Amino acid sequence: MSTSAVLRVALPRARPRRRFGVAARGFAGVLILLAAWQISVPLVGLSPYFYPAPTDVLAAFVALVRKGILPVYLADSVMRYLTGLVCGAGLGIGFGVLIGMSRKASLALSPLFKFLFAIVEVAWIPIFVVWFGYGIETIVLALIYVVFFPVLYNTLLGVRTAPQILVNAVRSLGASRLQVLRLVILPGALPGIITGLRLGAGFAFRGLVFAEMVAAKTGIGYLIFEGAQAQQTSRTIVGMIVMGLLWLAIDQFYLRPIERATIQRWGLTIDAAERT
Amino acid sequence: MVEPSAATIVRAPAMARRTTRGLDAATLGTLPFLLFLLGWALLPYVVDYPPYMLPSIGTVLDYARESILDGSLPRDILASLARLAIGFVIGMGLAIPLGLAIALNRYVADLCRPVLSFLQAIAGIAWVPLTIIWFGMGNGSVIFVIANTIFFSALYNTVIGVQSIPLALHRAVRSHGGRGIGLLSNLILPGAMVQILLGIRTSVAYGWRALVASEMIAGSNGLGYMTMEAVQWQRTEKIILGMIVIGLLWVIMDRAVFTVIERRTVGRWGLLQR
Numbered sequence: 001m002s003t004s005a006v007l008r009v010a011l012p013r014a015r016p017r018r019r020f021g022v023a024a025r026g027f028a029g030v031l032i033l034l035a036a037w038q039i040s041v042p043l044v045g046l047s048p049y050f051y052p053a054p055t056d057v058l059a060a061f062v063a064l065v066r067k068g069i070l071p072v073y074l075a076d077s078v079m080r081y082l083t084g085l086v087c088g089a090g091l092g093i094g095f096g097v098l099i100g101m102s103r104k105a106s107l108a109l110s111p112l113f114k115f116l117f118a119i120v121e122v123a124w125i126p127i128f129v130v131w132f133g134y135g136i137e138t139i140v141l142a143l144i145y146v147v148f149f150p151v152l153y154n155t156l157l158g159v160r161t162a163p164q165i166l167v168n169a170v171r172s173l174g175a176s177r178l179q180v181l182r183l184v185i186l187p188g189a190l191p192g193i194i195t196g197l198r199l200g201a202g203f204a205f206r207g208l209v210f211a212e213m214v215a216a217k218t219g220i221g222y223l224i225f226e227g228a229q230a231q232q233t234s235r236t237i238v239g240m241i242v243m244g245l246l247w248l249a250i251d252q253f254y255l256r257p258i259e260r261a262t263i264q265r266w267g268l269t270i271d272a273a274e275r276t
Numbered sequence: 277m278v279e280p281s282a283a284t285i286v287r288a289p290a291m292a293r294r295t296t297r298g299l300d301a302a303t304l305g306t307l308p309f310l311l312f313l314l315g316w317a318l319l320p321y322v323v324d325y326p327p328y329m330l331p332s333i334g335t336v337l338d339y340a341r342e343s344i345l346d347g348s349l350p351r352d353i354l355a356s357l358a359r360l361a362i363g364f365v366i367g368m369g370l371a372i373p374l375g376l377a378i379a380l381n382r383y384v385a386d387l388c389r390p391v392l393s394f395l396q397a398i399a400g401i402a403w404v405p406l407t408i409i410w411f412g413m414g415n416g417s418v419i420f421v422i423a424n425t426i427f428f429s430a431l432y433n434t435v436i437g438v439q440s441i442p443l444a445l446h447r448a449v450r451s452h453g454g455r456g457i458g459l460l461s462n463l464i465l466p467g468a469m470v471q472i473l474l475g476i477r478t479s480v481a482y483g484w485r486a487l488v489a490s491e492m493i494a495g496s497n498g499l500g501y502m503t504m505e506a507v508q509w510q511r512t513e514k515i516i517l518g519m520i521v522i523g524l525l526w527v528i529m530d531r532a533v534f535t536v537i538e539r540r541t542v543g544r545w546g547l548l549q550r
Binding site: 021033104111122129247 | 301305328394403506507512515520522
């Protein structure tokens with residue numbers, strides 16, 4: 001038997017065991033937290049309004065699902081999130097490419113964008129409320145605003161770092177400006193765009209929850225806020241847990257696959273740099 | 277008339293070109309702002325809308341002067357900055373020891389990772405309704421949210437900071453008998469400090485958002501409270517002033533504090549990776 005065959009047999013066996021150990025310890029951490037929470041409730045002796053037990057939260061969760069409230073809220077939140085993300089990313093990529101390729105656009109727009117970037121999206125929400133009222137317009141606008149800047153700046157970085165040699169080479173072969181954009185600039189800027197999308201997705205998620213607390217009548221953020229107002233604290237905690245799970249799902253099923261499909265394939269991921 | 281030397285001939289056009297280009301940059305850069313202000317000033321003549329929707333520039337400036345003179349704006353600014361500072365100290369104070377423990381011990385890391393990544397996914401601001409129940413409106417709630425937000429950002433940076441210490445240095449210190457406290461104070465802390473310091477800027481950026489957002493919901497004073505409270509009374513000039521102050525304060529903090537910190541510490545030690 002050759003050594004490679006031995007390794008091939010040995011490796012898959014070794015890896016799951018380590019992974020299993022990690023999962024088990026992680027699971028233990030979660031269990032310890034839940035147990036400490038459940039045990040501390042009678043010890044603290046506060047009313048469930050102030051400090052609900054995990055069992056209360058579970059009951060609230062079941063009730064919310066049975067009444068059909070939670071699925072509707074979840075769908076609303078996801079819809080707003082995706083709308084804001086897509087529009088904000090589109091604008092960010094567009095302006096990023098424009099500023100990156102045109103000196104005039106860069107000179108004209110950079111100071112304005114720097115100024116607007118400093119006014120965080122949170123600060124815009126009150127005036128959006130005055131202008132558009134409580135509802136989806138305010139939320140989606142705030143999300144577009146918050147996604148726009150990270151995508152813009154990372155796209156810009158990507159465009160600026162596209163190798164000038166390649167641009168010159170393609171141009172000397174007679175490519176038009178549009179062809180340069182399609183053949184060199186956009187593929188070169190893609191890792192930057194992906195980084196921007198990742199950052200923007202994280203910021204937007206926080207923005208979504210806050211905007212829904214302030215300016216919505218449905219959604220996960222509203223559930224968190226309304227539960228506390230109605231003194232149904234266990235509902236608030238259901239909302240928080242659903243929100244956490246939603247973000248983990250977005251990270252796992254949306255952001256990671258994109259990263260794997262694009263950046264990691266080109267060997268540009270941070271993980272690779274850390275491993276060395 | 278003296279014949280201009282070759283040098284002046286060459287220099288003159290170049291200088292001229294540079295100044296016009298500099299001028300172009302300045303004018304092009306201010307043009308959007310001017311258009312913006314012009315649009316703001318002319319809008320009432322073009323579109324008919326109730327004045328509370330968008331007050332004139334004069335109204336905003338009047339309100340700015342008024343609120344500075346009666347001391348309400350400085351008070352709100354100070355209240356917000358003080359909360360940011362307290363939340364920052366608490367968040368960093370908790371994150372650095374835990375981050376070191378996670379980075380140095382695999383069991384601690386495995387135990388904490390799922391819980392922490394889940395708690396991190398519950399963005400800081402989502403805690404506000406709960407903290408209102410626990411601490412009431414005001415300082416307690418806002419500081420909890422800021423500390424929570426800064427904690428997770430600083431934790432991440434501490435872990436990355438320890439992990440980015442070159443293995444060679446680690447081995448060198450250990451082969452000279454460094455262990456325990458000595459290892460920590462001579463290698464781990466200074467090595468991780470680079471990333472921790474660089475991370476401060478991001479942490480405070482997140483903390484600043486969290487501050488404004490939580491003051492809007494749970495504050496009893498401060499900039500966020502000032503802008504959100506104005507919505508009820510339709511005092512739009514107050515909202516716009518609040519936005520401008522929030523933007524300006526961030527620019528000042530970024531330029532005057534964090535850039536200087538970076539230059540003084542990380543930059544001077546030649547550890548800045550740029």
